[in-house]
Amino acid sequence: MDPTAPHLLIVDDDERIRGLLQKFLARNGFLVTAARDAAHARKLLSGLDFSLIVLDVMMPGEDGLSLTRDLRKRLKTPILLLTARGETRERIEGLEAGADDYLPKPFEPKELLLRINAILRRVPSEVQTGPKYLSLGPLRYDQERGELWQGESPVRLTATEVALMKIFAARAGEVVSRTDLIEELGRDRTAPEDTGDRAVDVQITRLRRKIEPDPREPRYLQTVRGLGYMLAPD
Structure with missing residues (x-):
């Protein structure tokens, strides 16, 4: 495990998806932490820095769009939204909320990996801070x-x-x-x-x-x- 590797935060209320993404991304060289909902994500973000957040839109309680809008007020961390709804209007709403990219479900894990790497390449190095x-x-x-x-x-x-x-x-x-x-x-x-x-x-x-x-x-x-x-x- 490389402590200098990019650290990803996965936020999804589906335990099975969280587990699958965590294992897949860890196998591809990332440090990965997972949160079950927006409140859990906020707690982790208060104590850790992340290179990128992979955030599900459709969650009980506070949804991913609301969390994205709030995080954008104080964080520059890149955000990749995941959603079961892939209509153009939904993608635009996500991007307007401050997301860096948008991936409809279901998706191929390989595509998620490519999008994450593409975002990290675009982000200035000073933003890609790992956990401290x-x-x-x-x-x-x-x-x-x-x-x-x-x-x-x-x-x-x-x-x-x-x-x-x-x-x-x-x-x-x-x-x-x-x-x-x-x-x-x-x-x-x-x-x-x-x-x-x-x-x-x-x-x-x-x-x-x-x-x-x-x-x-x-x-x-x-x-x-x-x-x-x-x-x-x-």
């Missing part, structure tokens, strides 16, 4: 360097803890299953050979001792029963 810091109470995690700090003092992490933090930070706010953790750690040469379910649980426990005010009541590295773990920064 995640706040975990008194701690801050530098995602580009893979370092955890408390004030001006670094918090020592083992190689496996560094690998875990990179995985969770790239998917902040999303549940990461044990299966995904095992696969990611298995690809990381610094991780131990034993990366089974029990080994992962032990490493999570050790990491919590360094980032949680009370490791017995995790606030930041949460257990999602039956699904996995989720990093929930401030």
